[in-house]
Amino acid sequence: MRILLIEDSKRLQRSLAMGLKKAGYSIDVTGDGEEGLWSAESYDYDVIILDLMLPGLDGLTILRRLREKGKAVHVLILTAKDTVEDRVEGLQSGADDYLVKPFAFEELLARVQALVRRRYGIKKPFIPIGHLQIDTTKRTVTHKGKTIELPPREYALLEFLAMRKGTVVSRREIEEHIYDERVEPMSNVIDAAICSLRKKIDKQGKPSLIKTRRGMGYIIE
Secondary structure (H helix, E strand, O other): OEEEEEEOOHHHHHHHHHHHHOOOOOOEEHHOOOOOOHHHHHHHOOOOEEEEOOOOHHHHHHHHHHOOOOOOEEEEEEEEOOOOHHHHHHOOOOOOOOEOOOOHHHHHHHHHHHHHHOOOOOOOOOOEEEEEEEOOOOOOOOOOOOOOOHHHHHHHHHHHHHHOOOOOHHHHHHHHEEEEEEEOOOHHHHHHHHHHHHHHHOOOOOOOOOOOEOOEEEEEO
């Protein structure tokens, strides 16, 4: 899943980016309000983490402009402004959640996970897929209680397809939501990742959980 962090504190940028990447998220970072607004309007993010006091444009202005343009991306305000009035204004301006600095990273991560689930209409942290159980909180995949070891990128790919269960997911969508770096148009990186994932999660002799729709993408039915 892809996150946009708009935060002008370099120290907080580094720590949050490191923590979120370790948790398996792809993340883009900027400390400038105008650049943050451009990124938020130009790309499809799962969650935006937004500071309020920014150079260029302040966070509330960014939020209001996104909502005026119909952008439905989930936004978590992360700020030192902690009065009830500040929280009410942020939520009434279109934020989905509000977290006051200082904060525990574990709480921020839990809130991000909840917003991602909300985006894809999932209430519980567990997603059953065939013979598998995906725990989106612990970021694990199990079969009959036994953990299937997956590298972070492959887990993120499976989780993304699982959250879009019943929908064909294009290569472009996978690229934008899972990969930090740009994937070359003729690259077989995504095909190779799907192939490796299938080897680890599919039952021998049984149809794959991940179906290919040629010319369209992949689907978990």
